[in-house]
Amino acid sequence: MVELLGPAEIRGLAAELDVRPTKKLGQNFVHDPNTVRRIVELANVAPGDVVLEVGPGLGSLTLGLLATGAHVVAVEIDPKLAERLPKTVAERGPEVAGNLDVVGADAMRVTRGELGEPTALVANLPYNVAVPVVLHLLAEVPSLRKGLVMVQTEVADRMAAGPGSRIYGVPSVKLAWYGSARKVAAVPRSVFWPVPNVDSALVAFERGDTTASEDRELLFGLVDAAFSQRRKTLRAALAGWAGSAERAGELLTAAGIDPRTRGEQLDVHDFARIAAAR
Numbered sequence: 598m599v600e601l602l603g604p605a606e607i608r609g610l611a612a613e614l615d616v617r618p619t620k621k622l623g624q625n626f627v628h629d630p631n632t633v634r635r636i637v638e639l640a641n642v643a644p645g646d647v648v649l650e651v652g653p654g655l656g657s658l659t660l661g662l663l664a665t666g667a668h669v670v671a672v673e674i675d676p677k678l679a680e681r682l683p684k685t686v687a688e689r690g691p692e693v694a695g696n697l698d699v700v701g702a703d704a705m706r707v708t709r710g711e712l713g714e715p716t717a718l719v720a721n722l723p724y725n726v727a728v729p730v731v732l733h734l735l736a737e738v739p740s741l742r743k744g745l746v747m748v749q750t751e752v753a754d755r756m757a758a759g760p761g762s763r764i765y766g767v768p769s770v771k772l773a774w775y776g777s778a779r780k781v782a783a784v785p786r787s788v789f790w791p792v793p794n795v796d797s798a799l800v801a802f803e804r805g806d807t808t809a810s811e812d813r814e815l816l817f818g819l820v821d822a823a824f825s826q827r828r829k830t831l832r833a834a835l836a837g838w839a840g841s842a843e844r845a846g847e848l849l850t851a852a853g854i855d856p857r858t859r860g861e862q863l864d865v866h867d868f869a870r871i872a873a874a875r
């Protein structure tokens with residue numbers, strides 16, 4: 598039996614460690630076991646899975662993941678939290694303590710050699726770096742096939758947005774290059790301590806079949822350029838990327854796209870055709 602952490606335990610651990618949660622590290626800890634159970638269920642984690650958890654914090658979600666019989670590789674930047682985690686797991690789920698590896702590192706810089714071959718990313722992400730962390734891990738860890746991450750609602754909407762909407766942008770296209778993302782549930786701010794000033798949502802992700810990484814660098818540069826001046830036509834917005842507005846116009850035409858179009862109207866396949874034309 599693994600015992601999950603409730604409000605009293607979260608406060609107790611924070612007091613013991615003298616943790617003063619910082620906004621900079623997005624330290625809002627889940628103190629509601631039902632939320633943890635819901636995340637684990639939606640993530641569809643099974644015994645034998647190797648789960649990558651970013652930012653285990655005081656261990657709320659880590660314990661829930663371990664309770665399924667999965668192996669967890671937890672990457673935590675705060676040394677105090679990383680050091681305490683194995684003890685928390687040993688106290689509350691001694692039978693699963695051997696299934697935990699803690700990596701004290703920055704998830705935006707961690708390398709695949711430090712992580713082994715995790716197959717799923719399940720995390721309550723630090724909000725200010727949620728998108729760069731997900732993109733870094735998808736690029737760095739090819740074994741990751743699926744994921745379920747909790748992020749700020751607005752970020753969840755952007756991650757899952759399709760062409761034509763106001764919120765469609767760089768995160769939407771880059772994630773679409775890796776696979777498919779969809780918002781699967783809303784989570785109220787009340788499940789956290791301290792209570793953040795935003796609501797959250799869960800985004801499920803599945804990796805598709807992608808092409809070579811050189812294509813990715815070129816494509817991602819194009820996407821950054823297209824959205825850096827999103828009010829301009831693509832011909833104008835891509836002038837720097839292509840070398841000139843004229844050349845941008847030629848590439849767009851070669852890709853079968855009207856040069857007067859704006860980036861927010863194109864899907865990832867359209868962008869891939871433009872990149873391929875260069």
Ligand code: SAM
Nearest residue numbers: 622625626627652653654657674703704721723
């Ligand atoms: N998983 C815990 C939970 O649900 O209660 C904590 C989630 S809290 C929103 C985010 C966690 O990510 C914190 O523990 C914070 O220290 C950690 N963190 C922040 N930036 C990080 C980074 N760049 N790499 C790894 N961990 C990070």
